[in-house]
Amino acid sequence: MRRLLSSLVLAVVAGCSGGDDPAPAPEAPKVAPDIPAQTGLARLTAAQYRASIADVFGTEIVVPAQLEPDVVQEGLIAVGATAASISARGVEQYESAAFKIASQAMKSDAVRARVVPCAPGGPGDAACAEKLASSLGLRLWRRPLSADEVASVRDLTLKAAAVLGDFYKGAELGIARLLQSPYFLFRVGLGEQIDGARRYPAYELAARLSYFLWNTTPDDELLGAAANGALSTEAGLREQAERLLASPRARIGLRSFVTQWLGLGDLDQLSKDPTLFTYYTPDLGPMAREETLRLFERVAFDERGDFRDVFTTRRTSVNPKLASMYEVPAPTRDGFGEVELPWDGPRAGLLGHISLLAQYAHPVSSSATLRGKFIRGRLLCGEIPPPPVNVNTALPEPSGTTRTLRERVAEHLTDPGCRACHFRMDPIGLGLENFDGIGRYRRDDHGERIDPSGDVDGARFADARGLGQALRDDPRTTRCVSAYMYRYATGFLEAYQEEPTIDAVDYAFRASGHRLDQLMLAIALTPAFRLSGDPQ
């Protein structure tokens, strides 16, 4: 990954200012080029599947817990979705889920009223079966069905209704057929030749926009904008993107992004030794994730504020358990409430969150390497090669002379073979050594005072809060979140020729005052988002 500064054209005002501290001239605006992002089928993620079902049928529908597992690629489920296929087990699970959903939907009067647009005159009511096929088909396949497709769903509904002697029982088969189709299970964004360029036709663009900003299927208004052509204009696209971002549902979209980018999904599977960490309970991971997601939500949507504040803010949302682990008074009796961490405390911002500190640690101890690798890779977009083979990786046990982790990992930074990679991770991760394997504060490690100082590529810091400040001030941090958001939106790791698009998006992000909602908007409005590549 290239650094931001290497790709920016910073016109420094040279010699024409008499001041002692000449400021760089304003950066020239960057315009995203007409270069498409990569194109391919994206399998619905488990979260997208659930959200789409809830939107189309209603939140009362219970979707089975087991669906085809998501695939992570390049650190993102969104990227894995464009490479994943459907396994034999997945076909079974999707079939079972489809029938369970269809059966619940047709048994519930409320859902039936929502979904079936007509009152069937009996099992053989072909007109009603056809109306159901086309109206539900539009919602589930995110596009109008062709006449043949409508006929296929209609005929199956009627055939099943005849066998089972009931229109709604027949409709269950029709619904299950729509739900098992690749047109539902995959987001089909293939593009067509339109007005001299390959671009996404309106319905494909609508789905692209909706799953990016809301992580769910397009609503009626967005489908309407696709139908009437508005979405195919630049102004119409902007209007819809702004509408989606103004909706509370954009928070769900942002939560999905942050969860993937920071790897917070794995917090459901934390492995911690409860005999060592008495605060550890299996619900700790999910509640710690909630704290982090609330921080991003607040900065992005409540405050429409500067993204970089997540690294330094002392305000956070905690429940009583997290409050006790942070040693602050609980703001509420139960549930989450906002607190301000002490001004002279050890903890501020994202890097003080239990979510990251526990996730990037061992089951029994902290890990400067795992934490440093996370910061280097996910927050700075730096590369770390995999460890070489046939090296002795044993760390010295804590002893009289090597008590703290800093002392124990010293070898990582002296042995040339280790140092090549570890100097990119450990000096950063050691800045978080004041927090143990589940993120509680500690002053000492094995009886010796912890030294949490270090540096990020030359930027010195004294402790965890200083590390947060260093990341806040590092331009690579914003470029990195821009790049991750772009990958999340497009479903692919960018190719070299897409770098200028990310530069332009990053420029817009910074120009907006580092507002995450504006970053999302900028990506949605790039040519890369609406132009399509060739089928691959």
Place this chain on the structure above:
Amino acid sequence: MKKPTLSRRAVLRGALGGAAVAIGLPMLDVFLDSSGAALADGSPLPRRFGIFFWGNGVLPPQWNPATTGAGDEWQLSPLLLPLERHKKKLTVVSGMQVKTGNSVPHKSGPAGLLSGTTVQQGGDESFGGPTIDQTIAEQLGAPTRFRTLETAAWRGTGTLSYTGVHASNPAEFSPRGLFDRLFGDGFVEPGSSAKADPKIALRRSVLDAVGDDVGRLSSRLGKVDQARLDKHLSGIRQLEQQLQKLEENPPNLAACKAPAQPLDDYPDTDGRQPLAEVSRAMAAILAMSLACDQTRVFSHWFSYPVNNLLYPGVSAGHHQLTHDEPGDQPQVAKILGYVMTELAAFLDALDGVEEGDGTLLDHLVLLATSDVSYGRTHSLDDYPILLAGSCGGKLKTGLHYRSPASENAGKVIVSLARAMDVSLASFGSGDAKTSDSLSAIEAT
């Protein structure tokens, strides 16, 4: 990849990559004679193939038996002692090397051993092609309800069973989930009649229509996405086969009966996952799924590469210990003792089902292996390979074979495939390519 050749009816019409698509369904119904010792036509009981996998490797000096040979010529090593009661049905293969390179620690080894490929760089570290369990199942085209089964003892769906690039087969990690899938609604007791449920035919009509969708969509795609939809279509085909089995009378297999229903939930103890309890519950169900001929190919993922699971009586996560523990790594040895105890219990479940004139274990071969040799260094030399069962007399057992010259571990795979009557022209590519098997472990 070769498609199943048994085709009874063309279920799907449509174009996939420009070619007509026919969904293969099995032509043969399996009828066994009343004793269950052999098929009605006198042919022997089916042979099966399985994988038992654990993550983070072994400690080679404590793993390899000191002497080689057959029978009493060799003794189990300290780490293998839990397998003592199965020694006669066990073959230890040591000194083999995975020769596909070691670019991605913990993944390159199993990619090379199980698929003969290298790991795709970056991304999801997918293997470069199908693993041997899938290749065998594909070529067998057995008329079983499930083509393969994947199970896990740890709480996760990740496996290293691939049907192709980026197409891994998720594991079932809930014993109750596996039980319901195999012995719930869809299971028909031997000797009883098939259920006449009109809904089954309707479900097949749905799959027909969905298959048509796949065909139409596929014709608009590039090659990469077409390959992804091919997998989808293959899954549809397999579900068709499952439904068809529901409409048939079940084979009359003497050893087949529904196993006891497992617990709904297996809770952690002191933050440790109940690996042993889940693994044993899975083994009991898997054994019956084989005895009932619901599948002939399975893989059991006891744990996963790089797992940091906590085990009873050790002070840190498994992966961390393999790297950080100094000296002879007694805590890692303790974990391996736990895993081998559970491998022995897994074999107990297979060996406890009498079948024909032997046991289920005699009619299968289980490959037990890991992701590296020495966990601390990610080495692929002296790769851990255990085999259990003679696969219906096709393989020798009670043997320790030690390669004198770091032979290609792929030779073992060629032998296993042959034991299953699957002929591989070659296995692996580049330096790892071999068309030779390891004749030392094959019965003559």
